[in-house]
Amino acid sequence: MDMHDKSGKAMNDHSEKLTQMMELTKRSWDERVPIHADDQTGLYDVASFLNGQDTLSPIENAEIGHVSGLKIAHLQCHFGLDTLSLARRGADVTGLDYTPAAVAKAQELAKQAGQSAKFVCADVYDALDHLPAGAFDMVFSTCGVICWLPDLGPWANVVATLLKPGGKLYLYDMHPAMAQLEEENGKLVATYPVGGTGASGALEFSEDESYAGDGRPLENKKTFEWIHSFSHVLASLLSAGLTLEFLREHDTLPWKAVPSMVPAAGRMFKLPDSMIGPSLSFSLMAKRT
Numbered sequence: 001m002d003m004h005d006k007s008g009k010a011m012n013d014h015s016e017k018l019t020q021m022m023e024l025t026k027r028s029w030d031e032r033v034p035i036h037a038d039d040q041t042g043l044y045d046v047a048s049f050l051n052g053q054d055t056l057s058p059i060e061n062a063e064i065g066h067v068s069g070l071k072i073a074h075l076q077c078h079f080g081l082d083t084l085s086l087a088r089r090g091a092d093v094t095g096l097d098y099t100p101a102a103v104a105k106a107q108e109l110a111k112q113a114g115q116s117a118k119f120v121c122a123d124v125y126d127a128l129d130h131l132p133a134g135a136f137d138m139v140f141s142t143c144g145v146i147c148w149l150p151d152l153g154p155w156a157n158v159v160a161t162l163l164k165p166g167g168k169l170y171l172y173d174m175h176p177a178m179a180q181l182e183e184e185n186g187k188l189v190a191t192y193p194v195g196g197t198g199a200s201g202a203l204e205f206s207e208d209e210s211y212a213g214d215g216r217p218l219e220n221k222k223t224f225e226w227i228h229s230f231s232h233v234l235a236s237l238l239s240a241g242l243t244l245e246f247l248r249e250h251d252t253l254p255w256k257a258v259p260s261m262v263p264a265a266g267r268m269f270k271l272p273d274s275m276i277g278p279s280l281s282f283s284l285m286a287k288r289t
């Protein structure tokens with residue numbers, strides 16, 4: 001992976017160690033794709049999608065507005081369910097993900113669902129080698145995306161460069177305050193530091209199975225993640241020349257971040273009333289002026 005932004009400026013931490021971390025994480029994602037797409041636990045509800053159900057969460061649905069006719073770049077699209085839901089809404093959408101298995105499965109699902117969408121296999125930091133600059137009305141990236149990126153500065157430059165003047169980034173993801181917590185004995189406990197970037201800021205995780213929870217053992221267990229503070233998210237977007245239209249915090253998430261979370265309306269999850277915690281997710285819209 002070429003770890004520099006499109007202005008040729010080296011990323012803060014262009015170390016061999018970071019490249020290795022990104023490679024190990026990518027392998028783990030590649031291995032998870034068939035597990036997620038098989039959907040033995042129904043987490044992704046692929047069958048309902050193929051029956052015509054939209055996969056966007058109620059929050060995304062309420063906030064993205066009408067997308068019919070818009071040219072959308074969907075970054076970190078996994079195996080394409082949301083990409084194809086955007087296509088169903090009439091968008092001209094291109095999904096991008098860095099694992100070959102994700103892109104192959106997304107292309108297969110597009111055929112099965114009879115939807116036309118393009119899919120590109122590339123690292124998000126290299127997106128401008130694969131997608132046209134200044135061509136998109138919207139960059140859409142949601143639900144477990146920024147934690148895989150070691151630095152949001154170069155990412156925000158890529159996003160801003162993909163957008164047309166007037167085009168918008170829609171980002172919806174886990175709240176950094178929630179990302180710091182684990183559940184212990186029914187209480188949320190601050191466990192992970194927030195705010196690191198590059199190899200020195202990486203958090204290492206090892207998981208025996210994917211979060212889909214079907215019990216199939218993973219060979220590529222190790223992943224590296226980052227918890228980005230709001231100040232890093234916002235400073236990166238503003239430095240890339242984007243203007244913030246809104247930033248919102250929400251008390252639901254589309255997945256169970258801790259075991260005690262309970263179902264909420266629209267296939268979402270929330271903390272039980274007995275558990276005091278922070279907002280679970282945030283969303284923002286930022287415009288290229």
Ligand SMILES: C[S@@+](CC[C@H](N)C(=O)[O-])C[C@H]1O[C@@H](n2cnc3c(N)ncnc32)[C@H](O)[C@@H]1O
Nearest residue numbers: 029076077078082097098123124142143144148
């Ligand atoms: C939790 S999934 C995102 C879910 C997705 N929004 C969806 O619609 O299902 C995270 C995705 O990010 C991808 N990813 C992680 N780092 C990436 C990178 N640097 N470049 C491109 N894709 C990346 C992974 O392969 C994975 O498919």
